[in-house]
Amino acid sequence: MSILVKDLVYIYHQGTPLETIALDGIELEIQTSRWLSIVGHTGSGKSTFAQHLNALIFPQKGEVEVEGMKVDPESKDLRKIRQKVGLVFQYPEQQLFAETVYEEVAFAPRNWGIKEDEIHERVEEALRAVGLNPSYYKRNPFHLSGGEKRRVAIASVISARPSYLVLDEPTAGLDASGRKDLLGLLADLRERGMGIILITHDLELALSCSEQIIIIEKGHKLCCGTPDEILVRLLRDHVHGLLLPETALLASKLVSEGWDVPLTSDELLLARFITEKVKS
Numbered sequence: 001m002s003i004l005v006k007d008l009v010y011i012y013h014q015g016t017p018l019e020t021i022a023l024d025g026i027e028l029e030i031q032t033s034r035w036l037s038i039v040g041h042t043g044s045g046k047s048t049f050a051q052h053l054n055a056l057i058f059p060q061k062g063e064v065e066v067e068g069m070k071v072d073p074e075s076k077d078l079r080k081i082r083q084k085v086g087l088v089f090q091y092p093e094q095q096l097f098a099e100t101v102y103e104e105v106a107f108a109p110r111n112w113g114i115k116e117d118e119i120h121e122r123v124e125e126a127l128r129a130v131g132l133n134p135s136y137y138k139r140n141p142f143h144l145s146g147g148e149k150r151r152v153a154i155a156s157v158i159s160a161r162p163s164y165l166v167l168d169e170p171t172a173g174l175d176a177s178g179r180k181d182l183l184g185l186l187a188d189l190r191e192r193g194m195g196i197i198l199i200t201h202d203l204e205l206a207l208s209c210s211e212q213i214i215i216i217e218k219g220h221k222l223c224c225g226t227p228d229e230i231l232v233r234l235l236r237d238h239v240h241g242l243l244l245p246e247t248a249l250l251a252s253k254l255v256s257e258g259w260d261v262p263l264t265s266d267e268l269l270l271a272r273f274i275t276e277k278v279k280s
Protein backbone atom coordinates (compact mmCIF):
# COMPACT_ATOMS: atom_id res chain seq x y z
CA MET A 1 0.00 0.00 0.00
CA SER A 2 1.28 3.44 -0.80
CA ILE A 3 0.65 7.05 -1.73
CA LEU A 4 1.46 7.79 -5.38
CA VAL A 5 2.21 11.28 -6.61
CA LYS A 6 2.49 11.84 -10.35
CA ASP A 7 3.57 15.08 -12.03
CA LEU A 8 1.92 17.20 -9.32
CA VAL A 9 1.62 20.90 -10.16
CA TYR A 10 0.12 23.60 -7.93
CA ILE A 11 0.12 27.33 -8.71
CA TYR A 12 -1.23 30.00 -6.33
CA HIS A 13 -3.12 32.93 -7.88
CA GLN A 14 -2.78 31.46 -11.35
CA GLY A 15 -3.10 33.96 -14.19
CA THR A 16 -2.69 37.03 -11.92
CA PRO A 17 0.38 39.18 -11.25
CA LEU A 18 0.72 37.31 -7.91
CA GLU A 19 1.10 33.93 -9.64
CA THR A 20 3.46 31.61 -7.68
CA ILE A 21 4.41 28.12 -8.81
CA ALA A 22 4.53 26.16 -5.54
CA LEU A 23 4.81 22.62 -6.96
CA ASP A 24 6.17 21.95 -10.40
CA GLY A 25 5.97 18.30 -11.43
CA ILE A 26 6.57 16.34 -8.20
CA GLU A 27 6.75 12.54 -8.66
CA LEU A 28 7.10 10.10 -5.80
CA GLU A 29 5.83 7.01 -4.08
CA ILE A 30 5.37 6.92 -0.30
CA GLN A 31 5.32 3.46 1.23
CA THR A 32 3.28 2.78 4.33
CA SER A 33 5.14 1.75 7.52
CA ARG A 34 8.23 3.77 6.65
CA TRP A 35 9.71 7.04 7.81
CA LEU A 36 10.03 9.47 4.93
CA SER A 37 11.27 13.01 5.41
CA ILE A 38 10.57 15.76 2.92
CA VAL A 39 13.26 18.40 3.23
CA GLY A 40 13.49 21.80 1.59
CA HIS A 41 14.31 25.44 2.17
CA THR A 42 11.47 27.82 3.19
CA GLY A 43 9.21 28.42 0.20
CA SER A 44 10.20 25.20 -1.59
CA GLY A 45 6.62 23.91 -1.58
CA LYS A 46 6.62 21.54 1.42
CA SER A 47 3.40 22.75 3.09
CA THR A 48 1.57 22.92 -0.24
CA PHE A 49 2.62 19.33 -0.85
CA ALA A 50 1.55 18.21 2.64
CA GLN A 51 -1.93 19.66 2.16
CA HIS A 52 -2.45 17.55 -0.98
CA LEU A 53 -1.78 14.34 0.95
CA ASN A 54 -4.92 14.62 3.04
CA ALA A 55 -7.02 16.36 0.43
CA LEU A 56 -7.05 19.84 1.96
CA ILE A 57 -6.15 21.11 -1.51
CA PHE A 58 -6.35 19.33 -4.87
CA PRO A 59 -3.88 18.85 -7.73
CA GLN A 60 -4.24 21.42 -10.49
CA LYS A 61 -2.32 19.07 -12.75
CA GLY A 62 -1.07 15.54 -12.19
CA GLU A 63 -2.36 13.11 -9.60
CA VAL A 64 -2.20 12.13 -5.95
CA GLU A 65 -3.52 8.68 -5.10
CA VAL A 66 -3.86 7.38 -1.54
CA GLU A 67 -4.01 3.58 -1.51
CA GLY A 68 -5.74 3.61 -4.89
CA MET A 69 -8.11 6.51 -4.01
CA LYS A 70 -7.73 9.65 -6.07
CA VAL A 71 -7.36 13.02 -4.32
CA ASP A 72 -9.95 14.85 -6.38
CA PRO A 73 -12.78 17.22 -5.37
CA GLU A 74 -15.28 14.93 -7.13
CA SER A 75 -14.05 11.77 -5.39
CA LYS A 76 -16.45 9.84 -3.16
CA ASP A 77 -13.47 8.71 -1.10
CA LEU A 78 -12.43 12.06 0.42
CA ARG A 79 -13.51 11.05 3.92
CA LYS A 80 -11.60 7.78 3.65
CA ILE A 81 -8.51 9.60 2.37
CA ARG A 82 -8.63 12.07 5.27
CA GLN A 83 -8.98 9.18 7.67
CA LYS A 84 -6.02 7.32 6.17
CA VAL A 85 -3.73 10.35 6.08
CA GLY A 86 -3.57 12.46 9.22
CA LEU A 87 -2.03 15.92 8.94
CA VAL A 88 -0.48 17.69 11.93
CA PHE A 89 -0.28 21.40 11.14
CA GLN A 90 2.88 23.46 11.60
CA TYR A 91 1.43 25.40 14.55
CA PRO A 92 -0.77 23.51 17.05
CA GLU A 93 -2.88 26.68 17.42
CA GLN A 94 -4.01 26.16 13.78
CA GLN A 95 -5.38 22.78 14.76
CA LEU A 96 -6.70 23.01 18.30
CA PHE A 97 -10.20 24.31 18.97
CA ALA A 98 -11.87 22.35 21.78
CA GLU A 99 -12.17 23.43 25.42
CA THR A 100 -10.62 20.31 26.88
CA VAL A 101 -7.85 17.97 25.82
CA TYR A 102 -10.31 15.05 25.96
CA GLU A 103 -12.79 16.72 23.60
CA GLU A 104 -9.99 17.70 21.26
CA VAL A 105 -8.77 14.14 20.91
CA ALA A 106 -12.30 12.65 20.79
CA PHE A 107 -13.31 14.91 17.89
CA ALA A 108 -11.77 12.90 15.01
CA PRO A 109 -13.12 9.45 15.94
CA ARG A 110 -16.53 10.99 16.73
CA ASN A 111 -16.47 12.70 13.36
CA TRP A 112 -15.72 9.35 11.67
CA GLY A 113 -18.76 7.81 13.33
CA ILE A 114 -16.97 5.64 15.88
CA LYS A 115 -19.21 4.46 18.76
CA GLU A 116 -18.97 6.34 22.07
CA ASP A 117 -17.52 3.42 24.12
CA GLU A 118 -14.74 2.90 21.58
CA ILE A 119 -14.07 6.62 21.48
CA HIS A 120 -13.00 6.59 25.11
CA GLU A 121 -10.58 3.75 24.37
CA ARG A 122 -9.14 5.65 21.40
CA VAL A 123 -8.72 8.88 23.34
CA GLU A 124 -6.91 7.03 26.14
CA GLU A 125 -4.72 5.19 23.66
CA ALA A 126 -3.81 8.34 21.68
CA LEU A 127 -3.00 10.38 24.79
CA ARG A 128 -0.98 7.53 26.27
CA ALA A 129 0.96 7.26 22.98
CA VAL A 130 1.96 10.93 23.21
CA GLY A 131 2.83 10.64 26.89
CA LEU A 132 -0.05 12.65 28.40
CA ASN A 133 -1.71 11.05 31.42
CA PRO A 134 -5.40 11.35 32.46
CA SER A 135 -4.66 14.44 34.56
CA TYR A 136 -4.61 16.32 31.22
CA TYR A 137 -8.10 15.22 30.09
CA LYS A 138 -9.98 18.22 31.52
CA ARG A 139 -7.32 20.82 30.84
CA ASN A 140 -7.72 23.54 28.26
CA PRO A 141 -5.33 22.78 25.35
CA PHE A 142 -4.66 26.49 24.86
CA HIS A 143 -3.27 26.78 28.39
CA LEU A 144 -0.61 24.09 27.89
CA SER A 145 3.08 24.56 27.05
CA GLY A 146 4.26 24.53 23.42
CA GLY A 147 5.48 20.92 23.64
CA GLU A 148 2.26 19.75 25.35
CA LYS A 149 0.09 21.52 22.76
CA ARG A 150 1.99 19.73 20.03
CA ARG A 151 1.41 16.41 21.77
CA VAL A 152 -2.33 17.11 21.97
CA ALA A 153 -2.35 18.08 18.28
CA ILE A 154 -0.67 14.78 17.39
CA ALA A 155 -3.02 12.79 19.66
CA SER A 156 -6.01 14.49 18.03
CA VAL A 157 -4.84 13.15 14.69
CA ILE A 158 -3.74 9.65 15.71
CA SER A 159 -7.04 8.99 17.55
CA ALA A 160 -8.49 8.49 14.04
CA ARG A 161 -5.88 5.70 13.60
CA PRO A 162 -4.49 6.93 10.28
CA SER A 163 -2.14 4.76 8.22
CA TYR A 164 0.09 7.76 7.50
CA LEU A 165 0.96 10.64 9.78
CA VAL A 166 2.13 13.81 8.01
CA LEU A 167 3.79 16.38 10.28
CA ASP A 168 4.56 19.84 8.94
CA GLU A 169 7.65 21.25 10.72
CA PRO A 170 6.71 19.59 14.03
CA THR A 171 9.90 20.61 15.83
CA ALA A 172 9.37 24.34 15.26
CA GLY A 173 9.45 26.10 18.62
CA LEU A 174 10.59 23.05 20.61
CA ASP A 175 13.78 23.05 22.67
CA ALA A 176 16.39 20.28 22.34
CA SER A 177 14.72 17.97 24.86
CA GLY A 178 11.22 18.57 23.43
CA ARG A 179 12.64 17.74 20.03
CA LYS A 180 14.22 14.52 21.28
CA ASP A 181 10.96 13.46 22.99
CA LEU A 182 8.98 14.15 19.83
CA LEU A 183 11.35 12.07 17.68
CA GLY A 184 11.10 9.22 20.20
CA LEU A 185 7.31 9.41 20.03
CA LEU A 186 7.35 9.31 16.22
CA ALA A 187 9.76 6.36 16.27
CA ASP A 188 7.27 4.48 18.53
CA LEU A 189 4.40 5.19 16.13
CA ARG A 190 6.57 4.06 13.23
CA GLU A 191 7.34 0.82 15.14
CA ARG A 192 3.62 0.22 15.44
CA GLY A 193 3.28 0.34 11.66
CA MET A 194 2.29 3.96 11.00
CA GLY A 195 3.93 5.63 8.01
CA ILE A 196 5.68 8.83 9.16
CA ILE A 197 6.01 11.70 6.70
CA LEU A 198 8.10 14.38 8.36
CA ILE A 199 8.20 17.74 6.62
CA THR A 200 11.15 19.87 7.66
CA HIS A 201 13.73 22.43 6.59
CA ASP A 202 16.15 20.79 9.04
CA LEU A 203 18.40 18.45 7.07
CA GLU A 204 20.34 17.32 10.14
CA LEU A 205 17.13 16.25 11.84
CA ALA A 206 15.98 14.32 8.74
CA LEU A 207 19.36 12.60 8.39
CA SER A 208 19.17 11.44 12.00
CA CYS A 209 15.79 9.72 11.90
CA SER A 210 14.52 8.87 8.39
CA GLU A 211 14.58 5.74 6.28
CA GLN A 212 14.13 7.76 3.11
CA ILE A 213 14.60 11.46 2.33
CA ILE A 214 13.29 13.58 -0.51
CA ILE A 215 14.83 16.96 -1.14
CA ILE A 216 12.60 19.51 -2.81
CA GLU A 217 13.73 22.82 -4.20
CA LYS A 218 11.46 25.43 -5.81
CA GLY A 219 8.65 22.90 -6.21
CA HIS A 220 10.85 20.26 -7.88
CA LYS A 221 12.02 16.97 -6.47
CA LEU A 222 15.79 17.38 -6.52
CA CYS A 223 16.75 13.93 -5.28
CA CYS A 224 15.65 11.11 -3.05
CA GLY A 225 17.41 8.27 -1.29
CA THR A 226 18.53 6.88 2.03
CA PRO A 227 20.12 9.34 4.50
CA ASP A 228 23.60 8.10 3.48
CA GLU A 229 22.85 8.58 -0.22
CA ILE A 230 21.41 12.06 0.37
CA LEU A 231 24.39 13.10 2.46
CA VAL A 232 26.89 12.04 -0.25
CA ARG A 233 24.82 13.84 -2.89
CA LEU A 234 24.51 17.09 -0.89
CA LEU A 235 28.20 17.11 0.05
CA ARG A 236 28.87 17.04 -3.69
CA ASP A 237 26.19 19.54 -4.78
CA HIS A 238 25.18 22.01 -2.08
CA VAL A 239 21.55 23.11 -2.05
CA HIS A 240 20.88 26.74 -1.21
CA GLY A 241 19.36 27.12 2.25
CA LEU A 242 20.01 23.56 3.50
CA LEU A 243 22.60 23.37 6.25
CA LEU A 244 24.81 20.28 6.23
CA PRO A 245 25.67 18.88 9.67
CA GLU A 246 29.06 20.03 11.00
CA THR A 247 30.09 16.39 11.53
CA ALA A 248 29.44 15.58 7.86
CA LEU A 249 31.45 18.62 6.75
CA LEU A 250 34.34 17.49 8.95
CA ALA A 251 34.15 13.92 7.57
CA SER A 252 34.14 15.29 4.04
CA LYS A 253 37.19 17.47 4.75
CA LEU A 254 39.07 14.51 6.21
CA VAL A 255 38.23 12.37 3.15
CA SER A 256 39.44 15.12 0.82
CA GLU A 257 42.74 15.14 2.73
CA GLY A 258 43.17 11.41 2.20
CA TRP A 259 41.72 10.01 5.46
CA ASP A 260 39.85 6.75 5.09
CA VAL A 261 36.75 7.67 7.16
CA PRO A 262 33.04 7.30 6.27
CA LEU A 263 31.01 10.29 5.03
CA THR A 264 28.67 10.40 7.97
CA SER A 265 26.75 12.84 10.15
CA ASP A 266 27.06 10.44 13.08
CA GLU A 267 29.50 12.06 15.55
CA LEU A 268 30.21 8.91 17.53
CA LEU A 269 30.91 6.84 14.43
CA LEU A 270 33.28 9.45 13.02
CA ALA A 271 35.03 9.87 16.38
CA ARG A 272 35.58 6.09 16.55
CA PHE A 273 37.18 6.01 13.09
CA ILE A 274 39.41 8.99 13.87
CA THR A 275 40.52 7.44 17.17
CA GLU A 276 41.36 4.13 15.44
CA LYS A 277 43.33 5.94 12.70
CA VAL A 278 45.24 8.05 15.19
CA LYS A 279 46.13 4.99 17.31
CA SER A 280 47.25 2.82 14.35
Ligand SMILES: Nc1ncnc2c1ncn2[C@@H]1O[C@H](COP(=O)(O)OP(=O)(O)O)[C@@H](O)[C@H]1O
Nearest residue numbers: 012020022040041042043044045046047048049
Ligand atom coordinates in the same frame (compact mmCIF):
# COMPACT_ATOMS: atom_id res chain seq x y z
N1 LIG B 1 -1.82 30.74 0.39
C1 LIG B 1 -0.84 31.14 -0.45
N2 LIG B 1 -1.06 32.14 -1.36
C2 LIG B 1 -0.08 32.50 -2.21
N3 LIG B 1 1.15 31.96 -2.26
C3 LIG B 1 1.42 30.98 -1.38
C4 LIG B 1 0.44 30.52 -0.43
N4 LIG B 1 0.99 29.53 0.32
C5 LIG B 1 2.27 29.39 -0.14
N5 LIG B 1 2.51 30.25 -1.16
C6 LIG B 1 3.78 30.35 -1.92
O1 LIG B 1 4.04 29.09 -2.52
C7 LIG B 1 5.41 28.74 -2.40
C8 LIG B 1 5.55 27.45 -1.60
O2 LIG B 1 5.10 27.70 -0.27
P1 LIG B 1 4.99 26.59 0.85
O3 LIG B 1 4.30 25.40 0.27
O4 LIG B 1 4.40 27.22 2.04
O5 LIG B 1 6.54 26.22 1.08
P2 LIG B 1 7.30 25.72 2.40
O6 LIG B 1 6.32 25.01 3.25
O7 LIG B 1 8.39 24.83 1.85
O8 LIG B 1 7.88 26.92 3.05
C9 LIG B 1 6.09 29.94 -1.74
O9 LIG B 1 6.60 30.76 -2.75
C10 LIG B 1 4.95 30.63 -1.01
O10 LIG B 1 5.19 32.00 -0.89
Ligand SMILES: [Mg+2]
Nearest residue numbers: 046047048168
Ligand atom coordinates in the same frame (compact mmCIF):
# COMPACT_ATOMS: atom_id res chain seq x y z
MG1 LIG C 1 5.83 25.27 5.25
